[in-house]
Amino acid sequence: VIKKLKIILLTLLFFFQGQLFSDYEFLKEDIEIWSDGTRMKGNLFIPRDENIKKWPTILMVHGWGGTKDHLNTAYATKFAAAGFMVMTFDYRGWGESDSRLVIYKDMPKPSRWSNKVKVEAIAIRELVDPLDQYEDIQSCLYFLEGDSRVDSSRIGIWGSSFGGGHAIMVGAKDPRIRVIVSQVGGMGTDMGFYSQELKKRLIKQARREEDPVPQGVDIVPGLRGTPHLGRMALYQPISVAKNIKVPTLIIDAENEELFDRRKNGLLVHNLIKGKVPTRYLTFPGRHYDIYGKNLEAVLKVQIDWFNEHLK
Numbered sequence: 001v002i003k004k005l006k007i008i009l010l011t012l013l014f015f016f017q018g019q020l021f022s023d024y025e026f027l028k029e030d031i032e033i034w035s036d037g038t039r040m041k042g043n044l045f046i047p048r049d050e051n052i053k054k055w056p057t058i059l060m061v062h063g064w065g066g067t068k069d070h071l072n073t074a075y076a077t078k079f080a081a082a083g084f085m086v087m088t089f090d091y092r093g094w095g096e097s098d099s100r101l102v103i104y105k106d107m108p109k110p111s112r113w114s115n116k117v118k119v120e121a122i123a124i125r126e127l128v129d130p131l132d133q134y135e136d137i138q139s140c141l142y143f144l145e146g147d148s149r150v151d152s153s154r155i156g157i158w159g160s161s162f163g164g165g166h167a168i169m170v171g172a173k174d175p176r177i178r179v180i181v182s183q184v185g186g187m188g189t190d191m192g193f194y195s196q197e198l199k200k201r202l203i204k205q206a207r208r209e210e211d212p213v214p215q216g217v218d219i220v221p222g223l224r225g226t227p228h229l230g231r232m233a234l235y236q237p238i239s240v241a242k243n244i245k246v247p248t249l250i251i252d253a254e255n256e257e258l259f260d261r262r263k264n265g266l267l268v269h270n271l272i273k274g275k276v277p278t279r280y281l282t283f284p285g286r287h288y289d290i291y292g293k294n295l296e297a298v299l300k301v302q303i304d305w306f307n308e309h310l311k
Helices: 002-019 066-080 132-144 163-175 192-205 265-272 287-291 297-310
Strands: 026-035 038-045 055-061 085-089 100-101 120-124 150-160 177-183 248-253 277-285
Touching: 026 066, 026 132, 026 177, 038 132, 055 066, 055 120, 055 132, 055 163, 066 085, 066 297, 085 132, 085 150, 120 248, 132 163, 132 265, 150 297, 163 177, 248 287, 248 297, 265 277, 277 287, 277 297, 287 297
Parallel strands: 055 085, 055 150, 150 177, 177 248, 248 277
Antiparallel strands: 026 038, 038 085, 100 120
16 A cells, blocks of 8 residues: 555656646757858757747757757756747757868869869867857847747847856847846856966967867866867956846856856846846755756746746
8 A cells, every 4th residue: 555655646746747847738840050151950849839829939058068959858848848939059060060160271262163162171079169159149049030930029048057158148249138047157257367378379379370270178177078268268248247138047056166156147146136137046056966956946947037037
């Protein structure tokens, strides 16, 4: 009897946990987005309701070495089930997306009759370049604007970790963004310390005294990808955060170990509070606990925020 009771209780527990995120059935579509001539792969999650023609939409931006597969599994399906159209994608050179190409030898002159040329090129994979990533995000927003199922007046951006900084940067600069959710995001506040050294590196790259696009150097232990440190020094979301004009939710780990959260997420919150609806929350643990033991609680807060400000 006790064993049967445990089975019934577990069944009810999983049922009600699922009900938190499962108001809508949804479809998943594979898509291609073009960014500066390179094809990126993405997915759309579209809730099913014949009475709704245009959906509030969330563009999801992953972290340092992330790909859309993780977002699809952990987040996108939950947001779609809550009644939002969702877009995930892989940056150029990551996941399923095509590589950026860098010409290895001299480029031949095109013929008089065609602009086509044959070249030897290096495929650039898994480069963490915030300026290129910002351009990829812009391309995704244009893609969404061209989809008749998207309510272009209700587009929100969600970003995590390195993508949390992107969410702040894009949300501060792009009027298409109506809601921001940034979790455990770095805001570029620590890069100024290295700016002179990194400027020297950019000079060497411009003169081809170093590889013009870094590959396999400056690797951060435990993280995938090559950071383009020179361009990271030029990218500081904190510098534009004061310009945010839309509701902004910022979530941090209480014991964040990768950066000082007081100089990143909390600083953004303090810059904009009193000007726009904003909320700053911390959850117990360290950076990666946001994806594990805190995931369900964080998702509930984020869905509530999007429900309040995007629907």
